[in-house]
Amino acid sequence: MHADVERLVRQERMQEAAAKALELGDAKTASALYERACDFALASAAAIRSGDGARALLLAVTGGDDEAAARALDFARADASGCSEAAARLLSRGDFAWAARAFEATGDFPSAAIAWERSGDAARAAELLEKAGDPVAAAKVLEAAMRRQPDRAALPFALGALLARHGRHEACVRALQSIDPLAPERREALRLLVRELRALGMDEAAMEARRELGPDDAPEPSPIAPPLQAKRLIFGRYELVREVASTANARVVECIDTVRGERVALKILSAFEARGGGRDALARFEREAKVLGTLDHPNVVPLRDYIAEGPAIAVAWMPGGTLEQMMSAPIAPARAVEIADAVLCALGEAHRLGVLHRDVKPANVLFDEAGVARVADFGVAHLGDLSVTATAGVIGTLSYMSPEQREGRPATVKSDLYGVGVMLFEMLTAQRVRVDEPPLVMPSAAHRELSGQHDALVMRLLARDPSGRPADAFEARRALGSATWPNVPGPVVPAPRAGQHAPGAASPARVTLDASGAAIDSRTGQRVDRVALDAPTLARAGAFARAGCRALQLVLRVDREGGSIWLEARPGASEAGALSPAERGALRTALLALHAEGCVHGRVDGAHIRRFAGEVTLAFCASSGEGATPERDLAQLAQL
Secondary structure (H helix, E strand, O other): OOHHHHHHHHOOOHHHHHHHHHHOOOHHHHHHHHHHOOOHHHHHHHHHHOOOHHHHHHHHHHOOOHHHHHHHHHHHOOOHHHHHHHHHHHHHOOOHHHHHHHHHHHOOHHHHHHHHHHHOOHHHHHHHHHHOOOHHHHHHHHHHHHHHOOOOOHHHHHHHHHHHHOOOHHHHHHHHHOOOOOOOOHHHHHHHHHHHHHHOOOHHHHHHHHHHHOOOOOOOOOOOOOOOOOOOEEOOOEEEEEEEEEOOOEEEEEEEEOOOOEEEEEEEEOOHHHOOOHHHHHHHHHHHHHHHHHOOOOOEOOEEEEEOOOOEEEEEOOOOOEHHHHOOOOOOHHHHHHHHHHHHHHHHHHHHOOEEOOOOOHHHEEEOOOOOEEEOOOOOOEEOOOOOEOOOOOOOOHHHOOHHHHOOOEOOHHHHHHHHHHHHHHHHHOOOOOOOOOOOOOHHHHOOOOOHHHHHHHHHHOOOOHHHOOOOHHHHHHHHHOOOOOOOOOOOOOOOOOOOOOOOOOOOOOEEEOOOOOEEEOOOOOEEEEEEOOHHHHHHHHHHHHHOOOOEOOEEEEEOOOOEEEEEOOOOEEOOOOOOHHHHHHHHHHHHHHHHOOOOOOOOOHHHEEEEOOEEEEOOOOOOOOOOOHHHHHHHHHHO
16 A cells, blocks of 8 residues: 555545545555445445456445446446356345346346345346246246235236246136236236137137227237147146046146146046036035135145136145055054144134134145145035034034034034044044944053043043033143153053053154164154254254255254254265256355355355255255355355
């Protein structure tokens, strides 16, 4: 630093020192001094003169000077690496719109899309995702924005246009028809709607839309749509995987939702018009869609879509199967009560909203990929009046039905609790409750570690008189939680006689080891990685979970009792060889999402990268190490 500049700095005359440094041709020092003086516009201009466009951009955005930021970005785009690092910095500190523009300048459209979505511009994010070759992700961004801003007509119009470009005519029509007739986007939407209705062969509807459009306005010309894959699509959107089950009224098929890119179960009503009971079946079907649309609870199978033209219901796919399937093997009492508690949680929320399930049974309890129990099939549920009368011949399944329902008396919330009691009894004893007969064996006789206290809690749910049962699902949960339930997953055995030692009574852990020594979740059969639970590691795990990227190792659960955090153990070898552009892009997007959650990975190296089935994953690490920064993460990725 020049002597005159040093003297001015010592005198705390930063502006004059910066001007002197600039006069002497030292633009880099001038920029640093202007920054110390908090004159960010001049600091940015000096950074441009020094050739550091990325720094100039950061300074201009810090100062809130959009014109200076635009000039800096024009200069910074020449240095793609520097511009990308500046974009990552802007994203991590919450300057999403400028981060998005900087990512766009480097051609990194997926990262730009993340930033645009966080800035609130979902339409621009979707446009870039489509440009990057991912229309499914683009549609998901728009649908999420529509849920947050249901009155913003530009979003369904953008979604409709996107779906039209990719030949999804039915979904496009649904999106466009949701636009308010008074919205400014309505006329443009009508022009596109006419063409899409014609593509579906709905000429009369197209003519009606054409009349609303007016004689002087021509429909939008057909865009060139990419060829569809030669796979069977149901309702123009759901790619058929396999048929799962069928009944007299409906069939269930496993599908891939090509718009959302997720696996769903599609329940399709079968030819209801051809059967005498078709009208009732349709009513139950529509009722199920209405109930699922009302309930939003972690222990209820979530509704994804209702397709009126089917009619069909799309719900999230539950890969863990049903409780009916699970009960083919012994279930530990602790796990049985955990399942009953989850069902009671779901029923408690349903009852609070005025919904009775009325068909609580093991076939209607499903499990997601983490082994969480979720209640399904609200097709016989009733909305509104919690004391509706229904006879056994019409509603419910006899083996799990309450005495009052079997007798044709009004069903109440306590009738649903009885169904939970029957399932819990069956899980604990491996025997069904016999209608109007006392049980042959009590839970304490089936498990040596259960006592009369446990028997009383279960039998209270099974009281013949509803007044003897808990008042509601929440009281039932508290009652079950008042006792300690052993975690013994072994075979159901007679209780030992007094004074007799019960061999093998120690409760094994939920995690078991397979022949290779890998940890297995005994409840789901899933391989897991475990890391020690402490506050810093829990905070990092939370950031990984919130980032929500497939290229980041999935966080499954926090096992506080066992003092560990469980992570998905994805197969695959450590990274070997150079990353492909697609892999590098996926990891970069994951890192940026992680940085946006305030977390730095710190160990982006071959030891933490896995490849399997065409996907690449960045493994979780408990700490980032010293000197870790977002810029260093990206630099480490660039070196791989």
